[in-house]
Amino acid sequence: MTTITLPAYGGEQHVSQLRVIRSEWTKLRSLPSTIWCLLATAVLVIGVGLAYAGLRAARPPADPSTFDSAAISLAGVQLAQFAIGVLGVLFITGEYATGSIRVSLAAVPGRLQMLWGKAVVLGATAVALCVPAVLASFVAGQSILSAQHLDTGLGAPGVVRAVLGSALLLTAVGLLGLGLGALLRNTAGGISALFGLLFAPQLVLGLVPESVSDSAYRYLPAPAGAAVSSVHQDPLALGPWTGFGLFCLYTAVVLGLAAWQLRRRDA
């Protein structure tokens, strides 16, 4: 019988959080589906923002004083939430669907390091992608609107906060998707839960008396998160950072539940 020798490897091989983060970064960038989700996010932010700006420049408002120029440029953020949220879901459910989760968890038996690694990589990638995307959308959109003298600048009150806040909101939605995917371990379930969490509470609230719904509305995930992304405040909404903080709290609760399940359940 022929003998086969496996080449020996003498290097040190301890698992660390930093190494797991590098591993997750390799995973994220080596899948075409994640690249497509990231591209879709950027295209939606910039494309919808520019299209909307072009549309409003062609049909200027009768009363420019009530015109929210920043909101026009950030119109794509709403849609882009779903692209980045789906990426968050897929980033973990893709591993469950293919069975590769077992390889991942056998390599990182502590398990939580894997979830935190994914969160760090997804969060950093989302910020790195979304900040330039919303800035590009804003700057290009305002230059289109400036033809009709409808533009605003980053120096105007609340504008920088709304622009950067939009990028942070997108990042948080991505992390919420990751948490839901990790909790449910199923792509369809994760995406449904994400859409449900962002849409369904408002629908349910429409069924209760207005006195109740007006006071509860601000605490729902989507309205709370949206507060940070608009210059003009909705009177029913929480303050921008309070609202965003609440959205982050919801995300943290979902990620926390996912972490607890990940430790407890069989892979």
Place this chain on the structure above:
Amino acid sequence: MIEARSLTKRYGDKLAVDGLTFTVRPGMVTGFLGPNGAGKSTTMRMILGLDAPTSGAVLVNGKPYRAHAAPLREVGALLEARSVHPGRSAYQHLLALARTSGIRRSRVDEIIEAVGLSGVARRRAGRFSLGMGQRLGIATALLGDPRTVILDEPLNGLDTEGIRWVRALLQSLAAEGRTVFVSSHLMNEMALTAQHLIVIGKGRLIADTGVAEFVRSRGRSVVRVRTTHPDALAARLSGPDVAVTVDRGAALTVSGLTTDQIGTAAGAAGITLLELTAQQASLEEAFIDLTRDAVEYRANTVGASS
């Protein structure tokens, strides 16, 4: 070294693994044998800390798997052929795995070369044939140069050359002093591959024995005889445990006698022998008998207790 002590796993009403106690020792290939659904994969998942035992415990190289700081150095595993994201290339799959433990990039290239996937490593794993998928799974298992290797049905889907390659690889790994634990539902595969056998049926331990021992005790040997006078010889070979069948073409199949005894009997009767060959009865049959016993035993105990 793998040490399972009263290892038990219950899924709802079903006992998938039922009080397994065994030790897998380094320096040889240990076959983990049982019919499909016997609990082999569940046991392997528990060894790797992927599934938690309902009761009992299993240690790998002296510790629970989760307690190892350098898990890829301790255990390399192949669990099911498709444990790779089909959209990712083999290279990126291995690189992501390597990074969790700080394994160098050059090691990834080295292991791809060793399993013979150099030509296709940059292709998406989803396009791999079953055999290529198994090679990638083996590369995944061997990446960290592990002391213990656990492979779940590594011969599935391999062609003859692939099977011979895996056998040679397993022998070499064992010869280097590693613990090699390989599951299969086919006895014949394991008879050629392993030195030691752990046989389970319905989650219970049926046999923990050397392969040679198993063959001796379980494989009934028969002797094939060709002669010019088959009927005359058959008449002289009677006895309490002796069974003789006359096949077409003047050949006899004799069980219960050795070649020496048959040759002596033929000589005494002046019958010319054309062929006298000892043959091993099918190990597969012995294995099926063995596991069928276990299944019946289980069925009886259930019947008795209810």
